[in-house]
Amino acid sequence: MRLLRPFEYVGAKFLAMLDEAGELLLLFMQTVLWLFRPPFRFKVLFKQLEFVGVGSINVTLLTGAFTGGVFALQSYHGFSLFGAESLVGSTVALALTRELGPVLTSLMVTGRAGSAMAAELGTMRVTEQVDALYVMAVNPVQYLVVPRVLAGIAMLPILTIIADFVGIVGSYVVGVHLLGINHGIFISKIVEYLEFSDISMGMTKAAFFGLILSMVGCYKGFYTTGGAEGVGRATTQAVVLASVLILASDYVLTAIMF
Amino acid sequence: MSAKQNIIELVDIHKAFGSQQVLKGVNLNIPRGQTTVIIGRSGGGKSVMLKHMIGLIKPDQGQVLVEGQDIVHMGDHGLNQVRRRFGMLFQDAALFDSMNVRDNVAFPLREHSKLSEGEIKQVVAEKLSMVGLSGVEHKLPSELSGGMRKRVGLARAITLEPEIILFDEPTTGLDPPLSAAINRLIKDTQERLGITAVVISHDIEGAYEVGHNIAMLYLGEIIAQGSPDEIRDSGSEVVQQFVHGRAEGPIEVI
Ligand SMILES: Nc1ncnc2c1ncn2[C@@H]1O[C@H](COP(=O)(O)OP(=O)(O)OP(=O)(O)O)[C@@H](O)[C@H]1O
Ligand SMILES: [Mg+2]
Numbered sequence: 001m002r003l004l005r006p007f008e009y010v011g012a013k014f015l016a017m018l019d020e021a022g023e024l025l026l027l028f029m030q031t032v033l034w035l036f037r038p039p040f041r042f043k044v045l046f047k048q049l050e051f052v053g054v055g056s057i058n059v060t061l062l063t064g065a066f067t068g069g070v071f072a073l074q075s076y077h078g079f080s081l082f083g084a085e086s087l088v089g090s091t092v093a094l095a096l097t098r099e100l101g102p103v104l105t106s107l108m109v110t111g112r113a114g115s116a117m118a119a120e121l122g123t124m125r126v127t128e129q130v131d132a133l134y135v136m137a138v139n140p141v142q143y144l145v146v147p148r149v150l151a152g153i154a155m156l157p158i159l160t161i162i163a164d165f166v167g168i169v170g171s172y173v174v175g176v177h178l179l180g181i182n183h184g185i186f187i188s189k190i191v192e193y194l195e196f197s198d199i200s201m202g203m204t205k206a207a208f209f210g211l212i213l214s215m216v217g218c219y220k221g222f223y224t225t226g227g228a229e230g231v232g233r234a235t236t237q238a239v240v241l242a243s244v245l246i247l248a249s250d251y252v253l254t255a256i257m258f
Numbered sequence: 259m260s261a262k263q264n265i266i267e268l269v270d271i272h273k274a275f276g277s278q279q280v281l282k283g284v285n286l287n288i289p290r291g292q293t294t295v296i297i298g299r300s301g302g303g304k305s306v307m308l309k310h311m312i313g314l315i316k317p318d319q320g321q322v323l324v325e326g327q328d329i330v331h332m333g334d335h336g337l338n339q340v341r342r343r344f345g346m347l348f349q350d351a352a353l354f355d356s357m358n359v360r361d362n363v364a365f366p367l368r369e370h371s372k373l374s375e376g377e378i379k380q381v382v383a384e385k386l387s388m389v390g391l392s393g394v395e396h397k398l399p400s401e402l403s404g405g406m407r408k409r410v411g412l413a414r415a416i417t418l419e420p421e422i423i424l425f426d427e428p429t430t431g432l433d434p435p436l437s438a439a440i441n442r443l444i445k446d447t448q449e450r451l452g453i454t455a456v457v458i459s460h461d462i463e464g465a466y467e468v469g470h471n472i473a474m475l476y477l478g479e480i481i482a483q484g485s486p487d488e489i490r491d492s493g494s495e496v497v498q499q500f501v502h503g504r505a506e507g508p509i510e511v512i
Contacts, residue, residue, distance in 0.1 A: 120356075128352035131314050136366050138340040139334065 007083055024219050027141070031149055031215070034142035041147060047064045048151035052214070053158060059108050060159045061166050067100055068092055068167030072174040075226070076181075087181075089186040090193035092171040093164075097198045098258065101164040103250055106209035110242045114217035117148050118238035121221025122231035145218045152214030157203035166198065201257045208253060209246045216242040265290040265422060266311050271320035273306060280306050281317070282478030285511050293448050293455040295465040297500065298475035304458045305349055307475060308424050312344050313337050340369060341372070345418060349426040349458075351411035353399040359386070359410050360395040366418045385413040388443060390436065405432045411438065416447060423447075425457040427466055437461060441468050462501050466490070474500065476509075495496065 004013065058111045070091045079085050121144055124130050133140040220238035224230045266288040273281040280303040287313075288294050298304050310322050313329045322329050324340050326505035332340070332433040345366075353362050363382045367373055373381065386392060389409040399407055408431060415423055428444060441464045443461060448455045448468075459465050465472055466486040473483040474497055482497050489497060499507030
């Protein structure tokens with residue numbers, strides 16, 4: 001019997017995972033359903049748009065600028081070995097718009113806003129505020145989850161565009177001012193190689209990641225049990241699960257789109 | 259005919275959390291237009307029972323009837339309709355901690371009434387003064403004392419003047435004169451609007467004062483129900499020990 005223990009363990013873990021996926025999917029379906037039912041709560045939506053969007057601008061600017069700068073530095077070292085320094089700008093621009101912009105922005109916003117969603121909803125759950133909504137005949141999925149998920153979907157593409165732009169500026173500063181690449185060549189190569197579809201597909205990815213991070217944050221918060229400790233657990237799990245899902249779905253989306 | 263007299267009926271409710279059997283066949287009728295006080299031991303399942311009445315907790319077995327309708331198997335929409343007739347004060351108030359006092363009390367009005375902001379402001383001020391709180395509209399729940407939070411919760415529960423109000427320990431944690439004032443507020447509100455009130459209380463004197471009926475929950479069942487006089491003169495030793503607050507008797511205290 002002892003020999004079967006590991007299998008039991010793996011089996012139980014697997015079942016728990018399926019359970020979780022099912023619950024998450026169910027909450028998602030409820031969210032879609034409540035999205036189209038009145039009343040439409042613009043006030044809470046704007047609050048979330050501001051929280052997810054405006055609130056994440058600083059971290060997006062920093063992430064974008066440093067990623068672009070460091071990427072220019074690294075690729076310059078590689079490209080200069082065979083005299084292709086002129087390609088630094090376009091390489092950075094393509095990598096940013098297609099991959100680094102959406103993925104890094106989403107991971108940063110997961111840490112900032114996804115975790116906050118889990119903590120806030122988790123606290124509301126364990127202090128019976130969610131029950132209070134039910135009692136007052138207000139559906140908590142509609143009141144709490146819908147605006148957060150909408151804000152995630154709407155704001156991540158915008159933040160991504162900002163990160164893309166700032167990242168290219170960062171790479172320009174490093175490439176042209178610090179490393180001495182010719183200004184005209186740097187720009188013209190970007191214009192030559194970067195296509196609109198690179199940007200739009202990056203934004204599509206970002207919208208999808210925004211859905212993931214807000215949905216997972218709300219899900220973990222919504223089903224929190226066990227007091228303050230439970231809220232802490234929910235928050236950590238939300239960040240880990242959302243990050244993993246973002247990275248995994250990035251692969252799938254890239255394979256489909258590009 | 260029973261549905262006419264009783265607005266809420268709990269029929270043979272069983273509820274367990276894990277291996278802990280909390281309710282073991284509760285039968286309780288809440289008469290319309292009266293105040294029913296529920297007494298019982300701390301941790302005995304009173305709050306759990308109250309949450310059954312509004313569909314926050316579903317029983318493992320048994321029926322919860324509101325106006326003769328079983329709410330246990332009701333869908334979201336139906337349940338929402340039923341809940342609009344209720345107000346509830348939670349034991350720990352359950353105020354929205356991201357909103358100030360005014361927004362908390364105004365919440366049901368903004369959701370379910372067509373009043374203008376000016377009118378809402380007026381109603382909120384009126385309800386807050388009814389519970390003895392004025393000038394705290396702009397404070398956050400975290401800036402209030404426990405008793406103040408409870409009274410804000412009370413104001414929120416009565417803002418829409420619903421037909422049925424559930425109060426989970428409205429006077430616990432308040433000083434004696436304030437407890438008396440809150441008991442009177444519940445009594446006045448009930449009489450003025452002719453509503454149905456269900457009150458959980460550890461305050462026996464207050465229970466005699468506000469309650470038309472008193473029910474005692476003990477070991478997961480309703481062991482006695484009747485008018486204050488009937489409870490006071492009850493032949494049950496458990497009830498006698500409980501209402502007189504004696505340490506010795508059939509109830510194992512520690
Ligand atoms: N969500 C829950 N999960 C697990 N156990 C619970 C839950 N809610 C209540 N219980 C358990 O049910 C029992 C009854 O709890 P309840 O809150 O109804 O007591 P009470 O009669 O209201 O007590 P008090 O007068 O102290 O408020 C307790 O032992 C409690 O541990
Ligand atoms: Mg209780």
